Amino acid sequence: MFIVYVLAVVTLVSGHVISSEPDIYQEVRESRNFDGKVALVTGSNSGIGEQIVKLYSALGASVVVTGRKEADIARVAKEAQALSPKKLKPLEVVADLTVSDELENLLKQTVQTFGKLDVLVNDADIFMFANFTADTFWKTFDSFESIGVRSPLHLIQMAAPALIKSKGTVINISSVLSQRPQKAMLAYELQKQALEMATKVLALELAPFGIRVNTLSPGATQSHPVNTTNPHSVANAKRIADATPLGRVGLPIDMAKGVVFLSSTDASFITGHNLVVDGGLRFNLDSGFMTVKV
Ligand SMILES: *[C@@H]1O[C@H](CO)[C@@H](O)[C@H](O)[C@H]1NC(C)=O
Ligand SMILES: *[C@@H]1O[C@H](CO)[C@@H](O)[C@H](O)[C@H]1NC(C)=O
Numbered sequence: 001m002f003i004v005y006v007l008a009v010v011t012l013v014s015g016h017v018i019s020s021e022p023d024i025y026q027e028v029r030e031s032r033n034f035d036g037k038v039a040l041v042t043g044s045n046s047g048i049g050e051q052i053v054k055l056y057s058a059l060g061a062s063v064v065v066t067g068r069k070e071a072d073i074a075r076v077a078k079e080a081q082a083l084s085p086k087k088l089k090p091l092e093v094v095a096d097l098t099v100s101d102e103l104e105n106l107l108k109q110t111v112q113t114f115g116k117l118d119v120l121v122n123d124a125d126i127f128m129f130a131n132f133t134a135d136t137f138w139k140t141f142d143s144f145e146s147i148g149v150r151s152p153l154h155l156i157q158m159a160a161p162a163l164i165k166s167k168g169t170v171i172n173i174s175s176v177l178s179q180r181p182q183k184a185m186l187a188y189e190l191q192k193q194a195l196e197m198a199t200k201v202l203a204l205e206l207a208p209f210g211i212r213v214n215t216l217s218p219g220a221t222q223s224h225p226v227n228t229t230n231p232h233s234v235a236n237a238k239r240i241a242d243a244t245p246l247g248r249v250g251l252p253i254d255m256a257k258g259v260v261f262l263s264s265t266d267a268s269f270i271t272g273h274n275l276v277v278d279g280g281l282r283f284n285l286d287s288g289f290m291t292v293k294v
């Protein structure tokens with residue numbers, strides 16, 4: 001092995017690249033070409049998930065648009081198809097990820113329609129506050145456990161055979177908030193930490209099958225334009241931009257670029273990683289950041 005390696009280096013250095021060697025430079029140039037790939041993004045009927053699915057479509061992949069709202073799914077699918085260089089038609093699946101049968105159906109339809117799965121992005125998410133001593137705590141805890149931990153894990157498990165075949169990759173969307181304790185967010189923080197640990201454990205367990213598993217943690221991300229007639233929205237947007245070293249709120253496309261990078265051949269040696277895409281906000285997050293009233 002060592003000798004082969006040394007020989008390859010010597011060959012490259014002396015300028016006689018053997019023609020059977022893969023062209024590493026060409027591979028990097030083409031790393032954003034997803035022709036022939038299939039990407040399934042949960043929560044892709046709006047927000048960050050919508051932008052992720054559109055970017056994959058624009059880069060040539062066949063995509064699955066899924067969520068709970070049929071009309072939104074149809075709109076996103078149409079816009080994604082318009083972006084596709086070959087006008088590939090997305091698969092549209094209405095699914096509630098907390099229902100096992102619907103998860104199963106989502107996977108089955110994906111593989112039946114496209115014959116494979118290369119990229120699985122877990123982006124469905126909920127956001128709720130609950131103080132630990134409040135009556136609502138356990139109800140909130142159970143919702144997070146079900147939507148945030150159990151269903152993404154179940155989906156990865158069900159997708160494993162298809163991903164093993166394609167040597168595919170999984171990207172789970174977390175949040176920069178998991179980097180700092182936040183008041184009234186115990187259930188949320190536990191869910192994010194659980195899945196960040198799951199990313200690392202699954203990276204180890206699935207590595208022998210050639211599957212990479214990574215997390216992307218967005219900072220504050222603006223999925224809808226700021227409501228300029230609402231002084232609270234304006235003040236909040238300014239507060240977040242001010243707290244962000246790069247001076248602006250994140251956009252869904254910032255997150256989508258990170259996801260595409262993690263699933264590209266440029267990241268072929270990256271697994272079990274948490275890519276934070278937050279403009280540096282994590283350095284200025286204090287424990288009351290989310291509960292501040294503006
Ligand atoms: C949590 O408790 C604090 C302090 O009593 C209160 O100000 C806040 O509104 C509560 N948050 C929620 C989500 O109930
Ligand atoms: C924007 O804010 C105003 C004032 O609070 C509110 O009446 C309006 O419904 C908001 N518009 C949207 C699109 O949310």
Ligand SMILES: CC(=O)N[C@H]1CO[C@H](CO)[C@@H](O)[C@@H]1O
Nearest residue numbers: 122148152172173174195196
């Ligand atoms: C830490 C992490 O990656 N968590 C996310 C995984 O995906 C689910 C949705 O399927 C999110 O809710 C988690 O936040």
